[in-house]
Amino acid sequence: MKKIAALLLIMLSLSIQAQNNFQEDSLALRKIYDLALLQGQSYAWLDHLSNKIGGRLSGSVSAQQAVDYTKAELEALGLDRVWLQPVMVPKWTRGNAEYAYVQTQGGPTNTVNILALGGSVATPETGLRANVIEVQGIEDIARYGKEQIQGKIVFFNRPMPADLIHTFSAYGACVDQRYSGAAEAAKFGASGVIVRSLSHKIDEHPHTGSMSYGDLPNEKRIPAAAISTKDAEYLSSMLKLNKDLDFYFKTSSRNYEDVESYNVIGEIKGSERPDEYIVVGGHLDSWDVGDGAHDDGAGVVQSMEVLRLMKEAGIKPKRTLRVVLFMNEENGLRGGNKYAEEAKKNNESHIFALESDAGGFTPRGFSIDARQSQFEKIQSWEPLFKPYLIHYFEKGGSGADISPLKNGDIVLAGLRPDSQRYFDYHHAATDTFEAVNKRELELGAATMASLIYLVDKYGFDNIQTEEPTLSN
Amino acid sequence: MKKIAALLLIMLSLSIQAQNNFQEDSLALRKIYDLALLQGQSYAWLDHLSNKIGGRLSGSVSAQQAVDYTKAELEALGLDRVWLQPVMVPKWTRGNAEYAYVQTQGGPTNTVNILALGGSVATPETGLRANVIEVQGIEDIARYGKEQIQGKIVFFNRPMPADLIHTFSAYGACVDQRYSGAAEAAKFGASGVIVRSLSHKIDEHPHTGSMSYGDLPNEKRIPAAAISTKDAEYLSSMLKLNKDLDFYFKTSSRNYEDVESYNVIGEIKGSERPDEYIVVGGHLDSWDVGDGAHDDGAGVVQSMEVLRLMKEAGIKPKRTLRVVLFMNEENGLRGGNKYAEEAKKNNESHIFALESDAGGFTPRGFSIDARQSQFEKIQSWEPLFKPYLIHYFEKGGSGADISPLKNGDIVLAGLRPDSQRYFDYHHAATDTFEAVNKRELELGAATMASLIYLVDKYGFDNIQTEEPTLSN
Structure with a gap:
């Protein structure tokens, strides 16, 4: 009986201590x-x-x-x-403001908003113009293969999935395009990379961010830029009308x-x-x-x-x-x-x-x-x-x-x-x-x-x- | 034993039903x-x-x-x-855009942003100008009494308390100034009412909202308007320097x-x-x-x-x-x-x-x-x-x-x-x-x-x- 009483006393004192802590902590918060x-x-x-x-x-x-x-x-x-x-x-450093346009077939050029990706090399001083091919992710590159990628500007356009409640998960589902898109596309001879901005919002603001060329030697590195979601939608819709479309962009970023x-x-x-x-x-x-x-x-x-x-x-x-x-x-x-x-x-x-x-x-x-x-x-x-x-x-x-x-x-x-x-x-x-x-x-x-x-x-x-x- | 087995069977079937419901509902959501x-x-x-x-x-x-x-x-x-x-x-109807200013002593007038409160009567066509008195709530009106309120424009300036986590509670703690401020001030002979906007944010935008004169007869009703939080802070700081300050406002709202x-x-x-x-x-x-x-x-x-x-x-x-x-x-x-x-x-x-x-x-x-x-x-x-x-x-x-x-x-x-x-x-x-x-x-x-x-x-x-x- 004495042991039980002692145990109860200890339990009681622990419980009082816990109560006191809770009150003290509540007040502190x-x-x-x-x-x-x-x-x-x-x-x-x-x-x-x-x-x-x-x-x-x-x-x-x-x-x-x-x-x-x-x-x-x-x-x-x-x-x-x-x-x-x-x-x-x-x-x-980013250098001068970027400039980019879509060259419609026999029609006018339409400027679009881009931002060079952080770490990207620059385009040639006169810019880069090439046929553009839209892909939905890095895995598409190997699927299209050299004959369809070579010389082209690869346009990564997989949007952030809207059904994920945690937006960071949606970001995670797409960020490989920005980070590794250029390195992958370069392996298949692409001349440049344009990546859909990582944002759910459809607007005119491009979103930059880091990218890496991995172990790609300097001379194989190709310029990469983010395009605004609105312009990505525009470019994609133009490509649906005509696959044979040119994209031009000029960046002057530099690594020191x-x-x-x-x-x-x-x-x-x-x-x-x-x-x-x-x-x-x-x-x-x-x-x-x-x-x-x-x-x-x-x-x-x-x-x-x-x-x-x-x-x-x-x-x-x-x-x-x-x-x-x-x-x-x-x-x-x-x-x-x-x-x-x-x-x-x-x-x-x-x-x-x-x-x-x-x-x-x-x-x-x-x-x-x-x-x-x-x-x-x-x-x-x-x-x-x-x-x-x-x-x-x-x-x-x-x-x-x-x-x-x-x-x-x-x-x-x-x-x-x-x-x-x-x-x-x-x-x-x-x-x-x-x-x-x-x-x-x-x-x-x-x-x-x-x-x-x-x-x-x-x-x-x-x-x-x-x-x-x-x-x- | 048979009864217990039957009971267990029922419990099991209920539990399976609950599981099924949860799955079905999860999918529906x-x-x-x-x-x-x-x-x-x-x-x-x-x-x-x-x-x-x-x-x-x-x-x-x-x-x-x-x-x-x-x-x-x-x-x-x-x-x-x-x-x-x-x-x-x-x-x-609100009528024309409101106009208001603070008349500093012997100095220039400073315009401030106001919005007539919904339901308010208008000021006279040439506007209303009077000495202004700042109060921290409706309870202050009776405290100051007729001799300090009579003829004046009452400036209700109790801010929404920032420490309440639910902002609707903070709103609830102040909305009486907007809703009943004019009716209360009128009982003590005030000529008009200016209410600090119900917003935590300090900016130039006044916030309107409903007000009531209660059972006040038409001829006793006085005009009421909300002032932006930024201008409320300004007006209050001016009053701290000099209590003898005039406020002018003109509204042309109308009830139909x-x-x-x-x-x-x-x-x-x-x-x-x-x-x-x-x-x-x-x-x-x-x-x-x-x-x-x-x-x-x-x-x-x-x-x-x-x-x-x-x-x-x-x-x-x-x-x-x-x-x-x-x-x-x-x-x-x-x-x-x-x-x-x-x-x-x-x-x-x-x-x-x-x-x-x-x-x-x-x-x-x-x-x-x-x-x-x-x-x-x-x-x-x-x-x-x-x-x-x-x-x-x-x-x-x-x-x-x-x-x-x-x-x-x-x-x-x-x-x-x-x-x-x-x-x-x-x-x-x-x-x-x-x-x-x-x-x-x-x-x-x-x-x-x-x-x-x-x-x-x-x-x-x-x-x-x-x-x-x-x-x-």
Whole structure:
């Protein structure tokens, strides 16, 4: 009987502890959301990044301005340490505005909107004109074979499937055309490549993005550009009328030697476990068109805001909390690789990393890359997030920049905002400050800070720290 | 033993039935979403309503055009019956564009953007100029009393609280200033009323909306207008410098006798229970500024799409399914009242009504006004909606137009889209087609159709129809 009584007492005390934790955490989250919504800083930072600096392609002057600006802003927050981590990055420039047209048979030329793909070689100075052939994907290239591809401009026109609810899945179903289309087409003697923009929206704005020639030797590389969805539809409809159609385009992009750039890092030293690291970040570089407001200005300012919110809320993290603004996610991932490399070299034990790189839209939750027990621990916090309409806690990928940290032990997570409009703006001239809603951006920052707060408080090592048992 | 075996057999057969239902329903929902996203009609309808017709204030020519257009489109769907239900509606016109300025002390005048509130009387033809006093809400009026209010223009400036996650709650916390501010201020001798626009966004666009003078006699009625949030901030900051400031505004709005208009109704006759009615709807009227794209063009075209999707998916409803496009939600609710009145008169048994009137944004779920058992039945369908990221099933209000149907028995529900951006556009010139995203609109329509499908299949009378026991 005594044993049973003792057991009951322990159970009771654990249950009271869990209740207390839930209340304390509820109040902490409310404070975080209040600070983000009532006195948030992220929107003003994004205004500066978008409107005062603009597109921040790796190796550009504006990328360096973004490094300087965010470093100064992090320093103004009074963090324990702010520094730059040097990293060599690729440098590619677009050159003059692109020009392209469709030559209708015996009729007039119709100009269309294109953007050279990042990393693409230029067309000859007088441009490239050739017969165009439409394909629905890379697999079509081999099917058509050399006799139909040789000398032609290959037009990749498989649209993003509209029936997938997650737009990132629809993107994933088509991005190979942009990334590897030129390399594949070149193997069969194509003279150039035009890729339908990766967007659900039918409009006049082309969407650029990275591409790779793989191991193709320099002299075999062919120019590649994205065409707006509206013009892709137009070109396709013209080809239905007459297969013997010429396409002309002129680009003047150029690849340079690598140049030095930086990851920007800020840190709050942990009060109890300073040797355990938690990272929150986004990427500072963007494409050169538009202002990179959603991709990934939003992630940058939200990550900065996480540390500011912790300080403002008077939360002293047990573990060392770092904001990392990664350089060169778009065309190289050099910043992400460099950070992971240095962390390993310095034997830094990273327990958690969170990336925001899916736009500054209303947050829905998190995609989590973790072991089952770690995943369930995060899932158990869901009731705390319910008042903020955060409901999505699913296993899945995290973010490109933090993925090199993966080691089987660290928990990786990605903020998952509503994704329906993301690809309307992604890598296009329309990715501007105006496309970001202040409240949506701020809710994302508060949601990230809340998860960071919980991870820091409870960790993932079930033995050493207390588990919150949440119920509501 | 035989009894136990028989019981187990029954339980097994019920469980198999539930499994079968879940599979069948999953496939039905997938079909509905596919049809909405791949061959949706709602976006094209909204384009016409917004860009070919525009703002559709009750009693206006464009409201009548919207009646004619939607009736013709419903007829083209091949419904069993389409008709107009006459209803008398108020007629109010804005007249000439408003004009307003702040007279700084000994300095220049600064024009500000205002919109007369719907139902407001006009200023004198030469406008109204008076000393302005800022208040933070209706309760301030009595506090200041006649000596401080008399003859003045009262400036209601309580902003929508930013810390509330549901923006409709923030709206609810301030809308009394717009609706009753003039009536209250007039009682204390105010000469006019200016109300801060009900929007979180700080911009130059004023947001109109309905107001009422209550039982105030005609000669005591004073003009009322909304001022843009940006100008409200400006005016407030000027008042902080100098309390003795004049405000001038000129409006030429006018109230007319009621005129005849219509609810537009389309119907698919039920195959098994034709005398049980299910309603889905939105309101056809809108304010006169902007195009009423989110409010409530979106709800109109989504409701029409629900019936189209049912037909396209080959779903023959057991119960009679009606789309009702209500007239005059914005300034009278006459259409909603008329529909309920006629339903009662004709002894029509309505079991369910669903309204979409919260914008064409990404759907999150439903707010449900029902008895506990009915609510739990709807909640039990949540697993079917999970693939579509629909997670919000909460008790709460439904929609203004369907609320007159409430009788303690009918289940009422409102579609709940993401609400963060809704009040950026609500009742303002910015509520245009461009503000609506095609996929978000279509996801809303599919989500509504899915709920209608389930309600029609299972009903709420637990005895007569089978209950789906859902698990995944």
